[in-house]
Amino acid sequence: MTKIRKKYDRTFKERAVELSKDRKNISELARELGLSAAQLYKWRKESEDFGSGSFPGNGNIKQTPEQERISALEKKLKDSELELEILKKAIGIFSKNDQ
Missing domain, CATH: 1.10.10 (Arc Repressor Mutant, subunit A)
Structure with a gap:
């Protein structure tokens, strides 16, 4: 039942x-x-x-305003870290082609 x-x-x-x-x-x-x-x-x-x-x-999810702000900042940080990794890989690829 x-x-x-x-x-x-x-x-x-x-x-x-x-x-x-x-x-x-x-x-x-x-x-x-x-x-x-x-x-x-x-x-x-x-x-x-x-x-x-x-x-x-x-x-x-129920969040206090502080928790919402922390979540938003964590998301921004994660996005920035991903962009940095992509840029590092791109630099590596382009520096190999120049040699």
Whole structure:
């Protein structure tokens, strides 16, 4: 038997997190929304950790702005290293032809 996984859109998750901040009984709210309390706590933690970057959907990685900047800089570095290797090989090829 396969278990069907429910998917919730970003607005639903954000609204559920906001409602959970106003309520004292999280378990009761979770039942009203058709969720498990653990799921609601997970969404609250994600919202606290990533703020507006929470719930990106489609398997995207959640990153803080610093992590995004680091990822972008690492990509630039990798591209630059690749270009340098290509240039080194080209110099080697051209220097052999000159001899």
